[in-house]
Amino acid sequence: MSTPTEAGHDRSEPDLSVIIGERRHLINLAYRLLGSLAEAEDAVQETYARWYAMSRAQQEAIETPGAWLTTVASRICLDQLGSARARRERYVGEWVPEPLPDRTEWFSGRAGGGSSESADPADRVTLDESVNMAFLVVLESMTPAERVAFILHDVFRYPFGEVAEMVGRTPAACRQLASSARRRVGAAPAPAGPAVGQAGLVRQFKQAWEAKDIGALVDLLDPAATMVADGGGMVGAALRPIEGGKRIAEYLIFIADKAPGLTLLERTVNGVPGLVAQHTGTTVTVAAFEVTGERVTRIWAVRNPEKLGAWLAVEES
Numbered sequence: 001m002s003t004p005t006e007a008g009h010d011r012s013e014p015d016l017s018v019i020i021g022e023r024r025h026l027i028n029l030a031y032r033l034l035g036s037l038a039e040a041e042d043a044v045q046e047t048y049a050r051w052y053a054m055s056r057a058q059q060e061a062i063e064t065p066g067a068w069l070t071t072v073a074s075r076i077c078l079d080q081l082g083s084a085r086a087r088r089e090r091y092v093g094e095w096v097p098e099p100l101p102d103r104t105e106w107f108s109g110r111a112g113g114g115s116s117e118s119a120d121p122a123d124r125v126t127l128d129e130s131v132n133m134a135f136l137v138v139l140e141s142m143t144p145a146e147r148v149a150f151i152l153h154d155v156f157r158y159p160f161g162e163v164a165e166m167v168g169r170t171p172a173a174c175r176q177l178a179s180s181a182r183r184r185v186g187a188a189p190a191p192a193g194p195a196v197g198q199a200g201l202v203r204q205f206k207q208a209w210e211a212k213d214i215g216a217l218v219d220l221l222d223p224a225a226t227m228v229a230d231g232g233g234m235v236g237a238a239l240r241p242i243e244g245g246k247r248i249a250e251y252l253i254f255i256a257d258k259a260p261g262l263t264l265l266e267r268t269v270n271g272v273p274g275l276v277a278q279h280t281g282t283t284v285t286v287a288a289f290e291v292t293g294e295r296v297t298r299i300w301a302v303r304n305p306e307k308l309g310a311w312l313a314v315e316e317s
Helices: 016-021 024-032 037-052 056-060 063-091 103-110 133-140 144-155 161-165 171-189 193-208 214-222 246-257 309-317
Strands: 223-231 263-269 273-277 280-290 295-300
Touching: 016 037, 016 063, 016 273, 024 056, 024 133, 024 263, 037 309, 056 144, 063 144, 063 161, 063 273, 133 144, 133 295, 144 161, 144 171, 161 171, 193 214, 193 246, 193 273, 193 280, 214 223, 214 246, 223 280, 246 273, 246 280, 263 280, 295 309
Parallel strands: 223 295
Antiparallel strands: 263 273, 273 280, 280 295
């Protein structure tokens, strides 16, 4: 899990490197709070804009710039979550959190493609269980206040006293919010098995899909599996969840027949094995999987181009 940054500095002269060095921490926090890398980057940009809008005297009066930045970013995200709920009610089809790539595997898997050093470390989101797609989907069921209190305390390990200052509530209220959020997490399905086992299952899934082997797909899918597709009204996608292993397999074969020339690639999606579909070298779909035992129980297929920016950026790096 991520932990709060430790930003030491000379109080009389805020160190620019310390201020900029908070960016990765803020991006990590904002992505988990918002479920969107694009929105997280906007929130962090606004946070820095507010810092630089202050006079030098005001900046020097802040005892711990890192804590100030975290507080401002958290409050911006809390406000955004409120408006996001209204926007998602008008969203076309199902809304799925924005998927994240593991940039290092793209570089290592491309001849002459450079190295992992090509990506700015400050822009990377740390991939751990708190960005697993299943976990992010559970976060979407929380109220904005629950989500912020839970992420700050349970994921980033801030004491409730500090959480209270960040969100403008009492420590007792924040404790109650986090407890309520924890119950939502506890009510969710059990987490997937080890990534190694999931990688093998996802590989078999890819091979069966490429072969258009509906029987093999049905065998790999739990009979009660669910698939959610997110096209955002911008590209074709099922508007409602597809339920049942057989129906999902039939839908995948339909897609394969309708879109010849797709290339399926095994990639890490939000820290666990997933699949990427490319057409003429451009990513058009990113699929995250939840695996229970030896079968796929849930699939999230993100097709909305606005949510694939990080994947397109990786292709161009």
